[in-house]
Amino acid sequence: MKRLILIFSIIIALLSGCTVKQGQLIVIEDGNRVEVRQDKSPYEHLNVESRKFPIDKYIEAVNKVDGILKPLAVSPDYSMVLAFQTTGSSVADAFNRRVVVGNMVQEVSLYVITTENGESKSLGKFLSLKDFRFDETGKSLAFIDGNSNLYMYNSISGQLQKLVSAEKWNSYNTLSWSKDSKSLMINSRMEFDIASREFISIAVESYTPFIKSKFSDNSYIVQMKNNDYNDMIAFYDFSNKSFTSIANGIYIDSDNSNVIYTKDYMSVLNIVSLKTLESKSIENGPIYCSYIMKSTGDILYTTLNNDLDSRSRYVLVKVNPATMAKTTVKLGSPTFYMSPAEDKLYIISGYSENDIEIDARDLRVHQNESVSDDTDMYGIKTALLKMFQLDYKFNDTYEKYESKAKEIYTNTYDPLPQEALENKLVDFKRYNMPIPTHQREDHIPPTIYFDQLSVTANKASINLALYYINSIEMVKKADNWYITGFSTHPSSKEVADITSIVKKHLNDIKYKNRDEAVKHWIAKEDNDFRAAQREIIEDLIDTADELIFEVGEIELWSLSDPHRAESPDRSTYAKVKIVIHDGNNTMKYKLVLSRQYKQQFEIESWNTDPLSISQLF
Structure with missing residues (x-):
């Protein structure tokens, strides 16, 4: 009876949000009965020494591949090798040109090679792969191409199936197989059923294991969600449905001693020891x-080069896990594949003419890199990256911020006023930081790209398609590019209409047409806000003879603070200086x-606080 009460208590605790601890052995019985056992030594049931990687067999399999092909993966039964060859087509160059920072793609021809006889089978042409994995049997291969389309190849039937056609290039990024090879987990949360070719869940159930790496006969390293629905990496024994948490995060790779993982998708890399479960x-x-x-x-990884003026935007880093000593090499692209033989890294460049390989042991670079961004594109991207770095990493005085801000922002008045520099300096005075906390993500977005880009002479209009920062106007002065406006959309019909409305309102004030000037704040039921607005107008009218009014910068906003309008037609508010x-x-x-719930913009409110001019509210 006491045992039943204990088990029932544990079930309630787990279902109500109790966190599974590292090293704690969890046994799931009959789908609804959970037992938690804590060994005297919490790690003694983890036989990490039993795991071996057959590098010799990988090398033997890779040697069956034609020398002009570049191997990507070897199947678990060593019967197949996935390999690729770049086509030399420039079809992806235009996309890569739009990448401010992030992974590159190139068109590649994919092949599967049968190791028994060395025969190769072409799978077709694709944009270079985001993720690819064989199932446990080694007979099925799933991969996501650079357009986010999902495919599966079966070696028995010899057929390649397109399982999902993505609507956007960044829809799907990672995949994992289920133990029975009947479903896939996409982006660490969506479950795709292969037989029906349908997503059967957009939020997979907690503690549903999807295989990342086989550990021993029945034990695997898996990715799953915990009961708080956070990402968790665990040892999972399918023979008794037990698991031991390794770390909270997103699995990247592992050997027989360690797992590397990220805290968030594409950011903050950690290593956890499989012997002690200690993370670094x-x-x-x-x-x-x-x-x-x-x-x-x-450990090898690529990250952003802190020297943003460098033509090499990225660095390849090699880490000794025992000493944590690092060796680095600068690169123009962060995207690489490691050969299963672990002798070479194949770099996917931003331009199809470039061919780059790196020796995995000593990081010697062999390259034919002849093409890179032109001067204007390089300058525009550099200014944007410096903006993000200053917004997220600056922590010093106003005087030092002003000096750095002047290297990135400027004010311009042709054809209309745009005052990004003034706005950023006012923001710092108001919030004592470059950007208010409610207008920023937890970290700099790892992928930034131009959703739209137009460069004409010394001006550029871009859209980054980010929530907080999207539409940006830029100008070139003395061969350097500066940011001059955020969501100003100077050539839009909306800005022209707003200018006309505001000019009429200012003329009503200037020429003391009181009824027209205050009509926006006249209603049957008066309140303090309307009274305060009328008082501002009355004060301006009383001194209008000595005043000169001008329409200053106009910014378009969507919905409410802090969301600036991505496009003029989506704007619901306008902030006018x-x-x-x-x-x-x-x-x-x-x-x-505002034109919220209205057909056209109407005047809503005045604010006389000089620190208010940089934000909508």
């Missing part, structure tokens, strides 16, 4: 590709217009 931080920045060498235990000259003195007020 390797890299706090973005992680584009990473691999742990099964032959040596060394009103420049008021009083003799030698100049003041700036803010006027907000």
